[in-house]
Amino acid sequence: MEKKGCPIPNATARRIPMYYRYLKTLEESGVERIKSKDFSKMIQIPSATIRRDFSHFGELGRSGYGYDVSFLIEVFSHILNTEVEKRIALVGVGNLGKALGRYNFKNNDHLNIVCAFDTDSEVVGEKIKDIVVEDMSCLEERIKKEGVTTAILTVPSKYSQTVADKVIAAGVTAILNFAPGRIRVPDNVKVQYIDLTTELQTLIYFDENFTSSKQINF
Amino acid sequence: MEKKGCPIPNATARRIPMYYRYLKTLEESGVERIKSKDFSKMIQIPSATIRRDFSHFGELGRSGYGYDVSFLIEVFSHILNTEVEKRIALVGVGNLGKALGRYNFKNNDHLNIVCAFDTDSEVVGEKIKDIVVEDMSCLEERIKKEGVTTAILTVPSKYSQTVADKVIAAGVTAILNFAPGRIRVPDNVKVQYIDLTTELQTLIYFDENFTSSKQINF
C-alpha cells in the first residue's frame, strides 16, 4: 500500500468496476493468474497505470509471477462491497426504461432492480421481468419499504428534477440519470449522468478531429 | 485564442457537447446572453473552467457583458460540425437497441439513425420509427450505400468483436459500443464505450465511500 490512509484517487476509483468485470471474465475462462502487461493488452490501459492503481489497495501481486486472479476478485469484490445487495428503483418505464429493466447486470447479481414506477396508466401494471410497474404515487412508500438507496431515472428531462426530489425525499442517495440536464441535489447524494446524445457527439467529434489513435476516455 | 495551432485539450473537447446542449436550451428559453458565472451554476462546472475552455476557440465573450448565446451556438455548432448530417447505423435490435432507435437525439437533427440490423428473424422486417430492420447479411452493402460512418453496437458482448470488424470493413470509423468488453480496432477507428453495469457500480462506489460532495465526472 502506497501510504496508509491516503485516499484512493478519483481516476483509480473510476476504473475499479472495469477491472472487476474483466477479472470475472478471466476467472470464468479458467485463467488463474494475470500479469499487468497481459491485463493491459486486454483492457487497453497501460500496465504502469494498472500496477499503480492496484498498489493503492496493498501489495496484491508477486514479482516475477503476476497477480492471482481469484485473489484480486476477492479484493475488488470487497472494495465494491458486492456482498451486500444493491436494491435499485427504476423510475420512468419508457423504451429505455424497459430496456434497462430487462438488462442483465451481467456477473453482478448483487445489483437488483426491485421496483419500477411510471405515471402512464398504459404502463402501470405491466411486468418487467418479475416486477410490476407501479404508479408514481406509490414511489415514496415503496422505496422506503424496499430499502432502496439507488435510483435509475429515465424520465423526460423536464421532469427529472421533480422526480429526483421525490426519490431523494424517499431516501435515495445515488442517482443514475439518463436525462440530459443537470439536477440539483443535496451534498450527500451522488449523481451520475449518461447522456446518449453527448456521448455520440463526443465520439463523432474525436473521430472527425483526431486521425491518430487517441483514446477518448480511459 | 490562447495559441494558434495548439490542440484542444481532451478534457475540454469532452465538455463541448454539453456546452452545446445547454446553449440550445438557453436559446429556446429566449436567453440572449450568458455570463460564465451563471452558466456555471446551470451546468455545475466552475466558471474558470468554462472561460478557459471557451478561450481555446477564440475570444468569444466581452468583458463586463458575458457571451452572446446565439454566437456561441454558432461557434460550437461549427466545431461539432452539425451542418453535416451524421448517418448512423444501429446494429443489434434487442431491447436496448429498440430504445436507442426510438430515442430522439434531442435538439440534434443532424444525428440520424438511417439503418438497423439484427440476426434474429423475429426482429428483421420490423419497423423502428421509419426504418426497417434488415438482416446482418445486408450490413456491408447497406452501410456503404448509405454513406454511414458511425455505428451504435448493442449486440451481446461475445459478438461485439465480430460485428465491429464487419462494420469497420464496411467503412465505419466511429463506434459507440454498449457491450462490455473492449474491442480491437485499427488506429483510425474511434470507439466509445457505455457500460451500464460499470456506470452503476462507479456511482454506488462513490456514494458509499465519499460522503461529501465530490463530483464523479466533470
Place this chain on the structure above:
DNA sequence: CACTAGATGTGAAAAAGTTAACAAGAGGTG
C-alpha cells in the same frame, strides 16, 4: 542451490487538468 528471466511496486519526472486571481477592458448610469 545458484542463476536467470521477468514482474512487481514505487520514486521521480512529466503531462494534463483545474483553480485562483487579476489586469485590461466593456457596459451602463447619472
Place this chain on the structure above:
DNA sequence: CACCTCTTGTTAACTTTTTCACATCTAGTG
C-alpha cells in the same frame, strides 16, 4: 463623459493523473 461595476481572458500556481525507469524480489530451471 467620467466613473463605477462587472466580466472576460490569461498568467501563474496548484492539483491530479500518467508514465518512465529501475531497485527489489520471486519463480522456475538445470
